[in-house]
Amino acid sequence: MTDQPLAGRTVVDLTTALAGPYATLLLAGLGATVIKVENPATGGDSSRNNAPYVGRDGLNLARRYDDDLSVSMLLRGRNKLSVTLDLKNPRSRAVFTDLVRDADILVENYSPGVTDRLGISYERVREINPRLVYTSISGFGAQGGPGSGKAMDSIIQALSGVMMTAGEPDEGPVRFGLPIGDLLAPLFAVVGTVSALLQAEHTGEGQHVDVSMLGALTSLVACEPFDAFEAVGLPQRTGSMVPRLAPFGILPALDGYLALCAPTDAFAHGVLRAIGRPDLADDDRYRTRDQRVRAADELHELIREWCRVRPLAEILAAFTAEGVPAAEVREPREAVRDPLVLAREEVVPLTHPRHGAVADLAGTGVPIRFSGARVALDRPAPGLGEHNEHVYRELLGYTEQQVADLVAEAVI
Known part of the structure; x- marks a missing residue:
């Protein structure tokens, strides 16, 4: 051709x-x-x-x-x-x-x-x-x-x-x-x-x-500054969550898992509204990105507990309504179709x-x-x-x- x-x-x-x-x-x-x-x-x-x-x-x-x-x-x-x-x-x-x-x-x-x-x-x-x-x-x-x-x-x-x-x-x-x-x-x-x-x-x-x-x-691998993370005390391996971008990671739902990516102030505050805690957007632990990084474990646990008892469809609808990037974690067979x-x-x-x-x-x-x-x-x-x-x-x-x-x- x-x-x-x-x-x-x-x-x-x-x-x-x-x-x-x-x-x-x-x-x-x-x-x-x-x-x-x-x-x-x-x-x-x-x-x-x-x-x-x-x-x-x-x-x-x-x-x-x-x-x-x-x-x-x-x-x-x-x-x-x-x-x-x-x-x-x-x-x-x-x-x-x-x-x-x-x-x-x-x-x-x-x-x-x-x-x-x-x-x-x-x-x-x-x-x-x-x-x-x-x-x-x-x-x-x-x-x-x-x-x-x-x-x-x-x-x-x-x-x-x-x-x-x-x-x-x-x-x-x-x-x-x-x-x-x-x-x-x-x-x-x-x-x-x-x-x-x-x-x-x-x-x-x-x-x-x-x-x-x-x-x-x-x-x-060099596109991510892992050596710099190590030098300033940030962990290179963080499992399913990424504290330096909190809230960010893989979370369990009642019927599966979802990926959440909310590193900016707008996205993070949207997450807090979605889980029914809009008051926390002005909390000194979560108001800015640097503050959220310091309190990442606590913030992630708060979101995790909210997600754990709810079905994926409900969670994704709540995050989407607030403009927060989130998606279900698919099996390969489903993804390629x-x-x-x-x-x-x-x-x-x-x-x-x-x-x-x-x-x-x-x-x-x-x-x-x-x-x-x-x-x-x-x-x-x-x-x-x-x-x-x-x-x-x-x-x-x-x-x-x-x-x-x-x-x-x-x-x-």
């Missing part, structure tokens, strides 16, 4: 697991042609073997039929073309060269040193196509880091400090439930990739875009490429709206090597015999 922001751009996708594939998923949603290169010797992207699976019988914890697809691949593989290519096979070099010669972008998330061993490093690819934007997503950056240089999301969370920003002060570290390290780095990678693509249009030169999971997540995010296609239904909507599944969309362009993740995930014929024969111009020889020699 020519009405998409990255229409006409080709991406060679050498990624696996989550961080890399999420970056190329976004590029695909923005309209780029993403050619996902998978190793036939290992069964392709590791996500293809992530439980649960979906197929003709719906969802199952184990694969039952040959055409069952991992939900992970069903989500991350959309709008991509899958080809097989064993980059460890010496004969793959010529095929790889043909793939990148006219490409605009290459994205890889190998451990440091692997691309050198495979002969597909930035320096090598630059010789083939100097205009190409070569994006690397890794745990610690292209130069490597602690230990082996390999990184998983929990390792990145641990090293970034984010595990010590949540939870109660006297508790152990808390792992963020969403794989935030894996999901954050690809966002920066896409920003860097598109920026480098724009620069290449002016200079005629591509470049290496290097994003580390640790750096991306730690940079966000919000009519608003569905209407904006920020979340979209997932369907099996052969069996359709055999399970009620929701997946990420492209959460960006353009006034003059279309973005979408509307094509199902491919089978392993499903587009070999299309890419090798139609796009690269290989003959039938050439493709047959590559298959016979286990190159593809």
